[in-house]
Every structure is written in structure tokens, then in C-alpha cells.
Amino acid sequence: MSQTAVLSQLDRAAEAVSNAQALFITAGAGMGVDSGMPDFRGPEGFWRAYPPYRALGLHFEEMANPRWFIKDPALAWGFYGHRMFLYRQTKPHAGFQILKRWAISKPVEAFVFTSNVDCHFQTAGFSRDLLVECHGTLEYLQCTNACGQEVFPSAGITVQVNPETFRAEGDLPKCPRCGSLARPNVLMFGDWQWDGSLTERQEKNMAHWFGEVKKKAAPLVIVEMGAGTGVPTVRMTSERITSLFGGTLIRINIREPNVPAGNIGISLGALAALTAIDERVSA
DSSP: OOHHHHHHHHHHHHHHHHHHEEEEEEEEEGGGGGGGGOOOOHHHHHHOOOHHHHTTTOOOOHHSSSTTTHHHHHHHHHHHHHHHHHHHHHHTTTHHHHHOOOOOOOEEEEEEEEEOOOOHHHTTTTOOOGGTTTTTTEEEEEEEOOSSSOEEOTTTOOOOEOOOTTTTTTTOOOOOOTOOHHHHHHTTOOOOSSHHHHHHHHHHHHHOOOOOHHHHOEEEEEEESSSEEEEEEHHHHHHHHHHHHTOOEEESSSSSOOOSOOOEEEEHHHHHHHHHHHHHHHH
């Protein structure tokens, strides 16, 4: 995409955001890159972040699998314990605050749909009542024994991880009800044990929100950031909502900005695009 084309799309995006009465914000893994989060795109990106897994020949899709909590809990919690620590220590980039400012400026406050498990939207001030974490969150845990314990917060729980091996050391998180090993309330690959009850409650809130948008006939703009085609949940959701509500989709994706006809694709990173759009909106 040429610079002229990018500038034109930024202008269109600013006009769409300015005229919107409601925003549906969607985000994939690329949203976190500007905060300093590792880019897991392809095996090389994953192995740069987690060198020991190169020697084991394990890709992200293989590590993000619930079988390790049965086969090798220290390996499983080494991976997720490190991510939990990283997400807690990382400050969400300024683009989150731009979105928050847009969100509360509209007659219908914005709703967020994200596949990210880092809890950064809540850290940036977005309400959990106006949010769907479609792949769960590392801020909640669940029992591996399905004992009937509801998902429970991971706040205050830390996992010691050896920085050389990325294996967990010491005591691992346990279910408060039965004492069995706990695991993150995150939807993994090939995961039939995931407890989706929290996400289901969030989806009911989303249905109510869309009812309000429809009742008020509020012009809707979908702002999507960092959602690729590798795991297309977010992209598909954005396009489905665009089609259902006749809204305008603004897709911000440095590698895959292609959009259905009539919508807006911007080949920039999330922070750069949001900043440029916000400058135009303010002007």
C-alpha cells in the first residue's frame, strides 16, 4: 500500500470515527506488539521469545495445548507462568487510551471483542461488562479435574519460572476446592476442557449492547487492530458485524489490511494508525 493510499485511508477512518454513534472495537495479537509484547507470528518469532522451545522443536500451537498440564505440568506452567508475569508487567501502549477516549465520547459507549488473554483492555480502563475475551484470560484459572469449582481469579498467584529452561519451579497453582492442579482459563489448541462460562456471560452482555445499538439506530463503526488470518476469529467477527449492521469496518493491520469492498484497510501498526486517526479527529 502506497503512502498516498495510507493517508487517504486514514482520512476516511477519521471521518468514520467522528460520525459514529457507537464503536465496536476488536483486537487480535498484533494489538500488543506496540506495548513490547513478543510477536509469535511464525516459529522464528516464537522461538526468539522462548529459545528453549527451539531445542525441543515445539511451536506456539504445540505449546498452547492443554495436554502439557497432564503430561508435564512444569513445562506447561513455565510457558503460561512467564506469560502471566509478562502481561502484568507490561504497560498497555497509548493507543488503548485513544480508544478509551473515543469509547466514552459516543452516545453508546464502545464494546470490545478481543482474542487477547492479557487483560490489557481492563488495565487501560475498559469495563469487563463491555468486553468479550473470546479465548479467555490469564487473569482467571480453572480446575484441571472439573470438580465443579467455578473459574477463579489468578490475582495474587505467581509462578516461579527458570529463565534458562522456561520450566516452572516450586508449587504450582491449585484448585481451591479440591486441590488438583489449576490451569489458565484460556482456550488452547485442541482444548475440550476449557471452561467458557466467563466468556459466555460476556457474550450475553454483548448481545444486550447490540440490542441497544439497534434500538437507537446508532451508526456503527468497527475498529479492528492486529487481527490476522492465522486464527481468524476476530477478523470473521468484525466482518460479520459489519454485514449485519451495515457498519463501516476500519481494519488496522500492517501485514493483512485487505477488507471487503467499501471498507477501510490501513497497513500500519495499531499505535501508529490510532495516533494518526486521532490527530485527524481532533483537528
